[in-house]
Amino acid sequence: MKTIILRTASNYLLPILLLFSIFILLRGHYLPGGGFVGGLIASIAFVLHAFANGLKDTKKLLKFHPGFLMPVGLSLAFLSGLLPVIFFDQAFMTGLWMQDPIPVIGSIGTALFFDVGVYIVVLGVTLTIIFTISESA
Amino acid sequence: MLIAILIGFVFALFLAFAGKFFKGKLSILISLIPLGLFIYFLQYIPNIASNQIVTESQQWIPSFGVNLDFRLDGLAMLFSLMITGIGTLVFAYTSSYLKGHVYLDRFYAYLLVFMASMLGLVLSDNIISLFIFWELTSISSFFLIGFNNTNPDSRRSAQTALAVTGIGGLLFLAGALILGSIAGTYQISEMIPLSEMIAGNAHYVLAVALIFGAAFTKSAQFPFHFWLPGAMKAPTPVSTYLHSATMVKAGIYLLFRLTPVLGGQEFWNTTLLIVGAVTMFYAAFHTLFRTDLKGILAYSTIAALGILTFLIGLGTHEALLAAGMFILVHALYKATLFLMTGAIDQGTKTRDVTVLSGLRKVMLPIAIAGILAAISNAGIPPSVGFLGKDLIYESTLNFNHSAIFLTGLAVATNVLIAYAGYVTGVKPFIGKLPTGMEHVDYPPLLIWLPPIILGVLGFVFGMFPSLVQESLIKPILTSVGRDPSQVHLKIWHGFTPILGLSVLTISLGLLVYFLWKPTKSKEDFIERFEKFSPKHILESLAVLFEKASDLWTRIFQNGYLRNYISVIIVFLVGLVSLTLLENTTYRIDYSSFSRLTIYEVVTLAIMIMSIGFAVFTKSRLAAVAATGVMGYSICLFFVFYSAPDLAMTQFTIDTLTVILFVLVLYKLPKYLKLSDYKTRVKDTVISIAFGGLITILALEVLAQPVNEEISNYYAENAYILAHGKNVVNVILVDFRGTDTMVEISVLAIAAIGVFGLLKLRLKSSERKQK
Structure with a gap:
């Protein structure tokens, strides 16, 4: 499937899709979207790139094995839940929020970090599964 | 007392890391632990002699009434002193008996765990924690009996012992739970005043029978006695410790302990009398025919255990x-x-x-x-x-x-x-x-x-x-x-x-x-009756089980994914339709249906077409693509009914599913052989039944009155409590964030599983190529 059109397009599509996935991730708190969908879109971006340029190129682009994303995301999500326990003596997973919203991103709270964690885990999981299967198929 | 019990476990763990220091001459030092415990228990002798009972309580799972309550009374004292006293001698003896053994540290670790479990067993006043220590003794004795793990006989005896005492453990758990629910407490000391009430309960006999099962297996009463001679394959210090003072006496201990609670009834006394009498005479008679010390x-x-019973x-x-x-x-x-x-x-x-x-x-x-x-x-x-x-x-x-x-x-x-x-x-x-x-x-x-x-x-x-x-x-x-x-x-x-x-x-x-x-000939003579012994009967039962499970596995786990799917679906259809047939009033609530619009009709038409295509196409890839179209059409329905979150997720998931399918199927050969007519008819019937079931379920769900309290709560509080306007996402990351946490962990585990399975297989195939 290494057509020249797809290959050219994928070079532009990868950053655009990734940006789009982050956009989806961030808007999740107010509008349809969120970490789960965002992560899936991001993995589609990489899978598309792999289809157009071959798995090797995508892996080179990623620089590390997508499996490493899983523990990173899990610990981020877990730490965001742990934060209120450690610093504010509140129950696990209590939502904490900053007073003023930041432009573009919106209000920042532990839920956002949690969602980012979900995003990273989903990306890691999907890419690990797809890369492993396409390597062994 | 908690520390006295835990020290064995802790030191066993320590040996796992620092074992090599204790393999040589230092191994004698380990006997200081049982010796120290022996002295520790000795100091309570004056209390016990003056009828003071030493108790200690740690909360564990108070909501279930399960606590670590320890109670040192006369009976517990006798056992504690035997466990630690004979333990000290056995530990010291071992350091010479197994001198230079490669796994001496491991042996001591098992022995320590066993000793600690035994202490916990005799000191527990809570019947549930007693059960846990009971199981720990079974498990640790498994390792002790099978210590010479290069010898198949030894492994076999260890398995037999574990199987027999393990079954007893399960019976014990059931008995303990029944007893606890009759008495309303798991504290043995609190059950004693209630003994008349317990004896009057309809489940008394059942509870006692289960507890008997536990005690008889552990204490090697006829017909469960056969694991004990087998356990003689263990190194002698183990036999000494297990069979003189500890393991096999645990069943006796349990009977003794529960005598004031359950005893004094005809069922209790008669059963124990008969089983004990049969065991003691049967076993004593057998000593005449043995030549091995x-x-x-x-x-x-x-x-002796028979006499005690x-x-x-x-x-x-x-x-x-x-x-x-x-x-x-x-x-x-x-x-x-x-x-x-x-x-x-x-x-x-x-x-x-x-x-x-x-x-x-x-x-x-x-x-x-x-x-x-x-x-x-x-x-x-x-x-x-x-x-x-x-x-x-x-x-x-x-x-x-x-x-x-x-x-x-x-x-x-x-x-x-x-x-x-x-x-x-x-x-x-x-x-x-x-x-x-x-x-x-x-x-x-x-x-x-x-x-x-x-x-x-x-x-x-x-x-x-x-x-x-x-x-x-x-x-x-x-x-x-x-x-x-x-x-x-x-x-x-x-x-x-x-x-x-x-x-x-x-x-x-x-x-x-x-x-x-x-003489040897007398031993051979008695061996001839082996066919009628409980051991032989139970072993044949085990073989029967093995064959049955083999057959079962061959039928249901035969390795064909298509069979797995049909088994799962048929089972589900059967089970759910049974409930549906029994207690459901069929009524379709037409009023809750919305009017059909033109886009829905069009989407429906696309769906039907793609189904037809998926069923009748000759190419796998085309079939996969057709199911992808199906998925997208469903997304459209989510969009029509204002569930954009669901639609987005479904859309991406469908895309990835198709990609996965393509990845796997792309490498496969073209359709070589279509399944025959009969299989296809069978599959059609299963599919229609399943589809029909889901339809009925969906209609039934619609007819049920909806409880809106929860969804209203989330809708109202999403912004107030969680600063979010997208209720779905707020539920995911905040209200039910712990669920999501666990879900992503499961996802990660699944990915590791896929990775492990495929990479392992790759490696072995690579090895073959070399």
Whole structure:
């Protein structure tokens, strides 16, 4: 499937899709979207790139094995839940929020970090599964 | 007390890392742990003697009434002292017996875990924590029995022991739960005042039967006795520890402990009496046909356990006293005999009683220990065994029902046990030393001192029974709710019928010993009846189970994914439609349907077309693409009904699913063979049934009144409490964030699973290519 059109397009599509996935991730708190969908879109971006340029190129682009994303995301999500326990003596997973919203991103709270964690885990999981299967198929 | 119990576990864990320091000469230091614990328990002797009970409570799962409640009373004291005291000697003995063994550290770790579990077992007042320690003893004894894991026989015995005691453990759990729900508490001490109420409950018999199952398997009562002779494959220190003082006595302990709660009822007493009587006679009789020292000891242990069960079954004041005394007596002489056997085995490399004789010339201290133990075992005064035997006869003679018969049975058993003692404790040491054994090494100090200590103790306690009377024996009676004030242990009671019975036992035992010689041919003779033994029957049952599960696996787990799917679907359809047929009123709520719009009709048409295409196409890829179209159409429906989040997720998931399918299927050959007509008809029926079921379910769900309280709560509080306007996402990351946390962990585990499975297979195929 290494057509020249797809290959050219994928070079532009990868950053655009990734940006789009982050956009989806961030808007999740107010509008349809969120970490789960965002992560899936991001993995589609990489899978598309792999289809157009071959798995090797995508892996080179990623620089590390997508499996490493899983523990990173899990610990981020877990730490965001742990934060209120450690610093504010509140129950696990209590939502904490900053007073003023930041432009573009919106209000920042532990839920956002949690969602980012979900995003990273989903990306890691999907890419690990797809890369492993396409390597062994 | 919690620390006293935990220290064994903690140190075992420590040995796992620092074991290599304790493999050599330092291994003797590990015995300081049981020794320290022994001293620790000794300091409570004054409390126990003055009827003070030491308790300690730690909350564990208070909402279920499960706590770590420890209670040191007379019974627990006796067992704790035996566990730690004999433990100390066994630990010390091991450091010489297994000197230089590669896995000595591992052995000590198992032994420590076992000792700690045993302590927890006898100290627990909460029946659930007692159960947990009970299971821990089963598990740790599995490792101890199977310690020589290169020997298939050893592994097999360990498995048998684990299987039998494990089944007993399950029964125990069931019994404990029933008992707890009858009594409304899991505290044994709180159950005692409720014993009448418990006995009156309809489930009393069931609870007792389950607890019996546990006690009989653990304490090797007929017909579950066979794991015990098998367990003799273990190194001798293990046999000593497990079979004299600890593991097998746990069942007896449980019966003893629960006597004030469940005892005094006909079912309880009669069952114990019969099982105990059968076990003691059956096992004592079997000792006549064994030639292996350890085999004889194993059967005489079973017989002793039978006597204990029998005595608890008698349930009278005297019987319980006799049982308490006999536990101590038996532990002392049986441990000595086992330790002595180990020394003989190590010195001469044989345990065959027909070969061994005259060993006093080469291992005098061992001979002294063995003879002391044999005297105590036979109940010859002034040993403590004499006291024990006296009490047994006293309780059978004074029993109000068929006293003569019961006494006769007890005498017969004791005669045979006495014979077993003579054969193991005396015979190897007297007579002529066989050629080839002149140069047997003199046993080292740590081998001969422990049995001597135990053997001598048996005499000290016998000559001065007041040593144990106030501190151990009387509190045992108190702890089972009997009045101990009439207890006076002494050797000389005057010329009574009991004395006559004792003399009769001792002399008949000697007579049997002189007239009956154990030979190989006699052992072979009894082997012929092996076919009818419970062991053989249970083993055939196990084989049957294996075959049945094999058949089951071949049918349902045959490796064809299509079969798995159809099994799952057919099962689900069957189960759900059964419920639907039974208690559902079919009514379709047309009013809740919205009107059909043109886009829906178009989407529906696309869906139907793609289904047709998926079914009739000849290309796999096209079929996958068609299911993808189906998925997208469903997304459209989500969009129509204002569920954009769901639509987005479904859309991406469908995309990825198609990609996955393509990845896998792309490499496969084109359709080589279509499934035949019959299979296709079958598949069609299954698919239609499943589709129909889902449709009915969906319609039924619509007809149910919806509880909107929860969804309203989320909708109202999403912004107030969680600063979010997208309710779906707020639920995911905030309200039910812990769920999401677990879900992403599951995702990660699944990915690791896929990675592991495929990469492992890749590696092995790569290896083949090389």
